[in-house]
Amino acid sequence: MSAFIIDEVKKTFSNGEVEEEILKGVNLSLKEGEITALIGPSGSGKSTILTIAAGLQKASTGEIMFDGKDMTKMSPEEVRHIRATDFGFVFQSSHLVPFLTVEEQLQLMLDVSETKMSKKEQTNAIEEMLKLVEMEHRKESYPSSLSGGERQRVAIARAIIHRPKILFADEPTASLDTKRSKGVMELLQELTRTLKLTTLMVTHDEEMLPYVDRVITMRDGYIVE
């Protein structure tokens, strides 16, 4: 069953008098427990469709169905609530909060998602998650003292600590070397399967494709294969 459906989504940007259509009608269904990778040349619209699907910008036309509801018709507050509770984000740069330790980054996400877990359950969840991403030994470290790979592991942990349904990852390995990139992809693959996440990822690195379940190629605002 499809957990997330993108239906005939178009996006037009207006630059003064010139209007440019970035997405020309994208249709896509994401499945639970699968990683779907969007690939394609620069300007093909892959990052735009990811950010629209994640509720970070609006589509010009089309529908985005999540949990049976059309997100394009929701209020900004409803979309924010979905981002906080049902979505997780991993960005190209880890974008960790510089003045919070590793465990505090995860606590922040639990606070933002207004989790119903008790304080003890939250502490246990953080410990479990840090074990899962093999970062429990660095739980009191600040982002500035972590390597690029470690930061991305913490970013992944932060993205899924509140048990989201959908994980959006925008070039999560772009700032890492090959060895660390493979480590991050193995982690994403394992977490998507064990936690039954629905993961949509943008990448330009074809070496990462063996770790994904589906590959969607985009070109000039269309899905071509």
Added chain:
Amino acid sequence: MKIAWKEMKKNKTRFLILGSIIFLVSFLTFIISGLANGLSQDNAALIKDLPQGQFYLDKDADKTYNLSKIDEGVQQQILIDHPEATAFSVQMGFVNDEDDKQHSLAFVTSTDSALFEKVKEGEIVLDRSLQEDGIQVGDVLTNNQFSGEFIVKGFVDQQKYSHAPVAFIDMTNYQEIYRVMEMQTIFIPGKDAPTLSALDSFSNKEFLNAIPSYNAEQMSLNMIVWFLVIISGMLFAIFFYMMNVQKIGLYGILKAIGMKTISLFKMIWYQMLVITAISLALSIALSQAFSLIAPEGMPFHLTMDTVLMLSAVFMVVGFIGATISGFQVKNIEPLQAIQQGEM
């Protein structure tokens, strides 16, 4: 608000700079306010220390108390109708001590009243500042307009008028010195003072403003105080604006992961509250210490009421400044942050 506190702990220097600026501005404000109050006391303690009531001047005096001469008949009738009322006069003058040294002072005389010192003919009661000038109880003082001599009967605390120490003398002696039989002012204590058709009436505050130089002096100092308060509000707005610009990426990511805009505002308010509270606590402590070590001649008077009132104003102004800076946070798009690099 743990995140706001963590940020302050991790970026101590940044917040210490803002805190020290707020501390300096608020300290300066307290000091100037203390001087304004001190000068106000020095200028008009005699009037300020009277209870709330109504002052009456002759209508022909054009609201200038030292031109006022209240008709004796009118005065007698008012004092009969209102037993708590008192008539009094104040004029600047001087006395010579036993070494023939001249001392400027304000002669005050009044009808029988608990509000003013009672003195007999030939006696004088002085403000204590003249004791510091070497005058003692029992000393004989003279005035070239007065045929007799004044014997110092005692001293009173904090009785100043027009920056001069007050000297209470008997009405007959006063009339001889100033060649005038009428009193200048009638004062009726209490909230329900009557309207007297022959006289202009003034509240305590209005009467203070009728004292030459009082209003101009206070206005200048109060203007400085309020400018400093406004400057502190602007400092908050500017400083938080600059910090917010540096943190657009952070705020964008926090918004992207679903943090409410109001939570970001709460973060800014919490930081503003902590910085202001600490800065004000230091300023209050230091200004109170200053009031203990201020030189004798410096008219410094800072009450806790004034300090608390100004502190509350600083809090409100800080809150407004921080909130204004927060409006840019409201407009941050999460996407902007994602497209930026590392925070």
